[in-house]
Amino acid sequence: MNDIVIANFEQTKEEILVGVDRDSFFENWQENETWEVGFLVMKTKDNAHSFDLVDYESSVFWNGQEFIIKQMKDYAVGAQRFKEVVATHVYYTIQDGYQYEQMTGTFSINQCLSHIFAAGARGFSYEVINTNGVFSRIEQENFGGGNYLKLIDEVLSDYDAVVIPDNKHLRFYPRSYYGNETQEQIRYKFNTDEVHFEIDTYSLKTQIRGFGKKKEDDSYYFSPITYTSPESAKWGVRIQDPVSDDRFTVASSMSARLRRDIHDYPDISGTVNIKWAIDLNRGDKVTFVYEPLNVCQMIQVVGLKKYPLIPNKPPEVTLSNNKKTMTNILAGLKKKGVL
CATH class of the missing domain: 3.55.50.40 (Phage tail protein beta-alpha-beta fold)
Known part of the structure; x- marks a missing residue:
């Protein structure tokens, strides 16, 4: 098990932090949004030195990564003193x-x-x-x-x-192109009962045209290519904005690009609480099965909240197959009264 290490702002003192409430410790990652750890620590005779290092702008080292304490509540209950902190990944200091x-x-x-x-x-x-x-x-x-x-x-x-x-x-x-395609499956009523998600077809398109590079005489290296998805048989022809890219001089390469770019599926975003621990990492693709709405689709993990100090406690997983940020997803769910 990894130790939690605390260092002061000047990085001149460093200690293993003991006395952390194991149930309180979490690691939360949301794609392009946040990466943080949080915990509650109680002062004891065994952690007097490390407890004093827990302060604003101190560094928390966990699992090989550095986090900076940005939020802290310091309080006492009777003679007992506590600190409750949230530390944000050192990446976010880039805003300085x-x-x-x-x-x-x-x-x-x-x-x-x-x-x-x-x-x-x-x-x-x-x-x-x-x-x-x-x-x-x-x-x-x-x-x-x-x-x-x-x-x-x-x-x-x-x-x-x-x-x-x-x-x-x-x-x-x-x-x-990040994350791995896994054999794991998240299935309603199998390993999750609690599902919050939204499905929309606003961006669903079934046909797209591609324009490649032009020659000096203003003619194309190849005639514009139109790709029609097999999903058009179900949804009809819905035309997506064309691709115009002068890097393409070969028709087959443009065809491959159009097949990759066509957005011929409904957008699905949501959160699930898993009943037991499964092996999922950032960006992994997992099969999501929700039979009440006949959903069976490979969806990407865009958020993970883990409780690594509690054995076998499952993560809270956020899934999405579209390009929305987590902020937009959660705002939309709250607006609809789901959260």
């Missing part, structure tokens, strides 16, 4: 950097990230995992003029990317 300069043009994700960190790395490094050249160049207008976290959030939205921090090293993945 600011890029004043702006740029306009058509840029790659690498160029945008390079522009952000041109104002100073602040101890951070990054890499882009551009599987099969999925990331396209995007037109940007006045990109900059914000803190690093705000600008990275813009990059994640514009390029449909996911950031996975490893302390201060950041890996940027195309949303569709």
Whole structure:
């Protein structure tokens, strides 16, 4: 079992933290939204030194990652003293950097990230995992003029990317190309009774057209390609915005791109409470079966809340197959009175 280690802000003192209420300890990750740990610790004769290190801006080291205490409640019950804290992953200290300069043009994700960190790395490094050249160049207008976290959030939205921090090293993945396809299954009335989700077909499309690169005489290397999904037999022809990408000079490559880009399925987002522990990690794809609505679809894990100090306690899992952020998902559920 991993130890919880606490260090002061100056990083001059470090202790293993004992006396933590095991039932209170949690680790919460939500894709592109938050990563934090929280716990309640009671002062005892065995942890007098480490207890005093628990303070605002102190570092909590858990499972190889550093978290910074940003919220804390310090109180006493009779003669007994307690501290209740929430510590946010060190990645989020990136908001303390600011890029004043702006740029306009058509840029790659690498160029945008390079522009952000041109104002100073602040101890951070990054890499882009551009599987099969999925990331396209995007037109940007006045990109900059914000803190690093705000600008990275813009990059994640514009390029449909996911950031996975490893302390201060950041890996940027195309949303569709991180996590593993698992054999695990989440099935209503089998390993979960409590399901909160929403399904919508606003973005469901069954036909898309692609335009490749033009030659100097203004003709295309290949004629525009139209792909019609087999789902059109069920939903009819619903036309998606076309793809126009001058990187493509071969028709077969564009055809593969259109098959990948077509959004020919309903969007599903929701949270489930699992009855027992299952092996799921960030970004994993899991089969979600909800028979009352005839749902059986591979959906991605976009949120995990774990209780690692409680043996066999299952996680709370958030699933989604669309591009909404967790903030939008939860706001929508609250608005509908589900949460």
